Amino acid sequence: MKQPNIVVVGSMNMDIVVKTSRFPGGGETILGDELHFISGGKGANQAVALARLGAQVTMVGAVGLDSFGRTLMTAMADNGVNCDYIKITEQASTGTASITLTPDENNIVVVPGANTKLEARDVKQVETLIQAADAVLLQLEVPLATVEYAAALAEKHGKFVILNPAPARPLPESLLRRVHVMTPNRTELEALTGIDLDERPLEEAVDKLLDSGVHCVVTTLGSEGSLWKRRDGSLQRQSAYRMEVVDTTGAGDAFNAGLAYDISADRGIGDAVAFAAKVSGLAVTKFGAQDGMPTMADVETYFHE
Template identity: 40%
Template sequence: MDKNKPKILVIGSANMDMVIGTDHFPVPGETIMGGQFSLIPGGKGANQAVAAARLGGDVCFITQLGTDIFGDQNLENFKREGIDTSFIKQNPDQPSGVALITVDKSGENTIIVAPGANHSLSVAEIAAASEPFQQADMVLIQLEVPLPVVMEACQKAFGLGKRVILNPAPAMDLPESLFRFLYLITPNETEAEFLTGIKVIGEASAYQAASRLRNKGVQRIIITMGAVGAFLFTDTFQGIIPTTKVEVKDTTAAGDTFCGALAVALGNGKNIQEAVAFALKAATLSVQRFGAQTSIPYLEEL
């Protein structure tokens, strides 16, 4: 354990991504010829854990894998990245999670996830993980694991005075009681609309959506807005922090890279505007590359 690195606890999913490039997405009933096929480690939790580790965090990851080849490969991969795997369980009764991803020529993607062992992650496993919660500078969580696990983790972290970042992806209905446990929430435009009913199409609507989330009890809101940058809402600052325009190859891990980078920057003591700028820089690097974890940059690249 590195005393100089911020301690980031990530709770979430781990998948194996099966990725096919294509000129355009098929419509229902259509078969098209795709391009290259790739097998790339993914899952929102795993991507965010890898991003935090590569960008300077001391990361502990809590997830569930199958006892199959994908589970073994993911576990080895986490160890290679320097992630603490003490609280990762391999479940003999469930397959590892997989995601089927198509990426079109503009870099946009469609994703279908079969969660497998991710949906067996239990409240008991969170309750048993006392040490990583107590040591964490930041706790990072998403919604590809069961909602009771999310609730338990957020409540436990909040009770210990820890700062919780919730990346509310994929979008789903959340209990109102969850919001007060959060230090920060990071929806994209689609997720912000799902949570607030306000379509986010620019700064004014982003402000309205963020205000509604603030009224639910979250003190700080970041709405990621793709090539525009990110809209930050705190008690002292409301506005867009811009990003650099680049040629986009694949957006698959952009949001996850952003969240992992954000957790590290805040854990390092940066103020929230500096942390968002750092996270945008990391995400911008990631969209210029193909794949999920294969696209996540290292600290020295920033």
């Protein structure tokens, strides 16, 4: 299998994680168990996960001129990510994500900070790297105009575009038609399509995205696994692996990284979804979004590949 070469354009955050037994109710104060500061952000998480799997990865993101930014840069470089094109700005502090983590679930509040300063011209600087890459991996925690420009640049050079539409927001058709694979979870699928999945079939929402121009939709469903469908195909299901859950924070990012890795290694979408399920399954067994990302050796050892 060839070494995938992937450019990730996305967010970089410091995750401020509180571990507690349950979520507080409205207006309630409870005692937490632990406090951790962990390198995160969807873009950074996915870049680190790809590097740990063995991909050649360039990160395009933005941090502030502060200690959080320095920590994030160091963590990514230590994991083998090319950080030469990360923007350091004085206009905003490094983005943060405040995460409340219970034994079964998590909730997250993101303050974008420097992520909002990532511009199209910052992506333009890596055009030659995009031209040499196999794929471009995108999310929605940076300005939409920047995401659109990155997708357009990838299309210009005939590169595969994977979009993790989180957090979900209305997307222009000009972007959707450039996306080869979109990876919404159930909540994001509802937000993107306006279809209530408690009332109508999930496949109806998937078809609406496909009709808007997306080539393939892979919907992640947590412990229920994932579903995927191409424009010319039927709905397919991938089961989740039953693991001892420690931290679900990076599960979606691990899934996207595994998917991007296998697609960029010229595997078919079915094989890529199956591999992504293994990567995300292992990711939840360790604490911390980036620290929990498995290596390729971890995947091969656990699943006897």
